[in-house]
Amino acid sequence: MTGLLSSVRMRWLAAIIVVANGAFPALWIVLTSFKSEAELTQKPITYWPQNATLANYIAAFRDQPLPVYLLNSAVIATISTIVSLFVSALAAYALARLRMKYRDFILTGIIAVSMFPLVTLMVPLFEIMRGLNLLNSYWALVLPYTVLNLPICTLMLVSFFQDIPRDIENAAMLDGCTRLGSLWRMVVPLAAPGVFTAGIIAFVNAWDEFLLSMSLNAATQYRTLPVGIQMYQGEWAFPWHIISAALVIAMVPIIIVVLLFQDRVVSGITSGGLKG
Amino acid sequence: MAEVALRSVTKRYGAVEVIHGIDLDIRHGEFAVFVGPSGCGKSTLLRMIAGLEEITAGEIRIDGRIVNHLPPRDREIAMVFQDYALYPHKSVFDNLAFSLKLRKLPKEDIEERVRAAAGILKIEHLLDRKPRALSGGQRQRVAMGRAIVRQPKLFLFDEPLSNLDALLRSEMRAEIKKLHQRIGKTTIYVTHDQVEAMTLAERIVVLSGGNIMQVGTPDDIYNRPASKFVAGFTGSPPMNFLPARIAASPVALEILLGDGSARLAASLARAGAYAVFANRNVEFGIRPEDLAMRRVGANDVSLPAQVVVVEPLGAETLATLQCGAGEMICRLPPNEAPAAGENISIWVNMDKFHLFDSASGSVLRAN
Numbered sequence: 132m133t134g135l136l137s138s139v140r141m142r143w144l145a146a147i148i149v150v151a152n153g154a155f156p157a158l159w160i161v162l163t164s165f166k167s168e169a170e171l172t173q174k175p176i177t178y179w180p181q182n183a184t185l186a187n188y189i190a191a192f193r194d195q196p197l198p199v200y201l202l203n204s205a206v207i208a209t210i211s212t213i214v215s216l217f218v219s220a221l222a223a224y225a226l227a228r229l230r231m232k233y234r235d236f237i238l239t240g241i242i243a244v245s246m247f248p249l250v251t252l253m254v255p256l257f258e259i260m261r262g263l264n265l266l267n268s269y270w271a272l273v274l275p276y277t278v279l280n281l282p283i284c285t286l287m288l289v290s291f292f293q294d295i296p297r298d299i300e301n302a303a304m305l306d307g308c309t310r311l312g313s314l315w316r317m318v319v320p321l322a323a324p325g326v327f328t329a330g331i332i333a334f335v336n337a338w339d340e341f342l343l344s345m346s347l348n349a350a351t352q353y354r355t356l357p358v359g360i361q362m363y364q365g366e367w368a369f370p371w372h373i374i375s376a377a378l379v380i381a382m383v384p385i386i387i388v389v390l391l392f393q394d395r396v397v398s399g400i401t402s403g404g405l406k407g
Numbered sequence: 408m409a410e411v412a413l414r415s416v417t418k419r420y421g422a423v424e425v426i427h428g429i430d431l432d433i434r435h436g437e438f439a440v441f442v443g444p445s446g447c448g449k450s451t452l453l454r455m456i457a458g459l460e461e462i463t464a465g466e467i468r469i470d471g472r473i474v475n476h477l478p479p480r481d482r483e484i485a486m487v488f489q490d491y492a493l494y495p496h497k498s499v500f501d502n503l504a505f506s507l508k509l510r511k512l513p514k515e516d517i518e519e520r521v522r523a524a525a526g527i528l529k530i531e532h533l534l535d536r537k538p539r540a541l542s543g544g545q546r547q548r549v550a551m552g553r554a555i556v557r558q559p560k561l562f563l564f565d566e567p568l569s570n571l572d573a574l575l576r577s578e579m580r581a582e583i584k585k586l587h588q589r590i591g592k593t594t595i596y597v598t599h600d601q602v603e604a605m606t607l608a609e610r611i612v613v614l615s616g617g618n619i620m621q622v623g624t625p626d627d628i629y630n631r632p633a634s635k636f637v638a639g640f641t642g643s644p645p646m647n648f649l650p651a652r653i654a655a656s657p658v659a660l661e662i663l664l665g666d667g668s669a670r671l672a673a674s675l676a677r678a679g680a681y682a683v684f685a686n687r688n689v690e691f692g693i694r695p696e697d698l699a700m701r702r703v704g705a706n707d708v709s710l711p712a713q714v715v716v717v718e719p720l721g722a723e724t725l726a727t728l729q730c731g732a733g734e735m736i737c738r739l740p741p742n743e744a745p746a747a748g749e750n751i752s753i754w755v756n757m758d759k760f761h762l763f764d765s766a767s768g769s770v771l772r773a774n
């Protein structure tokens with residue numbers, strides 16, 4: 132096939148559209164972060180930075196306590212991801228394996244709950260955290276992020292757990308594992324692609340969250356990145372170039388996390404080994 | 408070694424009862440085979456013994472100790488699964504070593520026991536591989552290695568050979584038998600293949616629909632089946648059945664086949680025994696090898712028949728015959744095989760027939 136619309140070309144075209152659509156804004160921010168303010172406002176616009184500069188990055192660290200925000204975000208996202216994965220692994224195991232009554236009802240319930248708009252939760256969460264005296268603490272965000280990530284993590288793990296042959300667990304239990312032992316030693320490692328994918332989604336959700344973070348952790352000391360980046364904006368000024376630099380810094384950890392685990396996700400250690 | 412005792416063991420899934428109160432004793436060091444058609448509850452029964460399924464009612468004892476609520480890991484049982492259930496993320500060595508590591512054995516002991524088991528099963532060269540890099544037969548060996556390395560009291564096998572091709576299956580069958588002779592541990596083996604059951608078992612447990620149909624040695628099961636079901640389940644091809652009636656006079660016993668057109672006179676010895684069943688509607692059962700083209704024994708009786716199909720198998724030839732009462736398959740030496748369409752006389756060995764009650768299917772016991 133050499134036609135313009137051959138299926139191979141169409142596939143490439145579709146892939147390019149998807150990648151460009153996803154990558155362009157990020158790329159634009161990266162380019163902007165190396166431009167001076169003057170270059171940013173000049174017409175006609177430039178695409179490639181004319182005089183690439185690191186000044187914006189220096190300014191980003193100077194104008195706001197960026198390392199504090201980074202640390203807060205990292206701590207909150209990491210803890211909530213780990214707890215989410217732990218709890219949802221147990222829930223998913225029960226849903227995938229035990230002969231439960233109302234299993235489908237529970238699954239539907241989980242999906243329904245995950246569709247609640249966040250705004251509706253904001254006021255009650257604020258009241259609860261104030262009542263618990265947790266405003267401006269890591270807990271104020273770790274707890275809601277953990278809970279908010281449970282539905283998606285659980286659903287994802289259920290589908291992965293279901294694909295693991297029960298007899299592998301049975302063999303492990305005869306070999307000396309408890310039921311939970313076989314969950315941690317067999318099911319979770321074998322569902323690794325699912326676990327890492329769920330983990331990445333949970334981490335990114337927590338890393339990106341703005342609304343709750345802004346209302347529950349207003350103190351600088353506990354502010355997370357998305358809210359922190361908002362602080363570069365002055366009453367009169369909107370320093371695009373510096374915000375871009377801060378955004379790039381905010382993207383780096385996510386990229387590292389994804390690259391770190393993509394390998395595990397792709398390696399597909401579950402393939403083979405079961406039926407002849 | 409271990410002794411297993413089942414007392415009124417029952418399993419219900421919701422409202423459906425799949426095992427109906429089974430009583431069974433398996434002796435020290437015995438090789439017992441559960442055999443029966445698909446869905447009869449063999450695996451369920453085995454899993455209950457392993458502790459992988461709960462028992463709805465009844466009692467299971469291993470070495471006299473009630474294990475109803477003992478978790479699988481405390482039962483000292485090793486099991487080989489139909490799909491092998493190897494740990495895909497562990498190497499062959501770690502598959503074998505897993506149970507020993509959980510029991511915190513010293514590293515050298517683990518190494519030694521794994522190497523010994525691998526040696527017995529000839530998989531030493533595979534120890535570094537992952538299961539996905541193994542052939543079906545090799546996976547089977549690893550699964551068996553994982554079972555023997557534990558040195559359990561009791562071995563359970565759930566159709567371990569059903570994923571292998573015919574050649575490998577008979578090779579592994581011999582291997583399993585050798586292993587049992589060497590280790591001598593109590594073994595329960597599930598299969599739906601009656602050939603496996605006959606060749607491996609010291610005792611066969613025939614199951615159907617969640618009930619035990621018969622327990623006995625392969626010889627018992629084959630030559631003294633307790634019911635039409637058992638008789639029809641063993642042998643390949645299985646026993647022939649023809650509807651019949653028993654006609655008895657004080658001096659002779661005759662079996663009227665089908666419409667009554669054919670009469671088979673029973674040998675004197677058996678006539679007396681069956682006299683009490685006179686006028687009963689029965690199923691007349693005869694194995695393919697107890698039919699012949701010529702008279703062999705004094706008690707042979709001939710029957711007119713037409714040859715329908717002839718199937719040469721090399722060492723023997725199977726011929727399907729149509730006689731007045733129905734179809735029969737006979738097993739013949741190849742040089743005696745008739746041609747399809749031929750009208751022949753087939754000789755029935757009247758020392759070997761079985762009679763089953765038409766209604767209940769249970770054997771009519773000659774006493």
Ligand SMILES: Nc1ncnc2c1ncn2[C@@H]1O[C@H](COP(=O)(O)OP(=O)(O)OP(=O)(O)O)[C@@H](O)[C@H]1O
Pocket residue numbers: 420425443444445446447448449450451452599
């Ligand atoms: N989890 C379950 N829920 C409901 N019924 C079940 C369940 N597991 C098994 N059964 C039923 O129990 C009966 C026995 O099943 P089992 O797997 O023991 O049969 P089997 O003799 O091993 O058959 P096969 O030779 O096909 O493996 C079957 O009728 C099956 O449908």
Ligand SMILES: [Mg+2]
Pocket residue numbers: 449450451565566
């Ligand atoms: Mg089965």
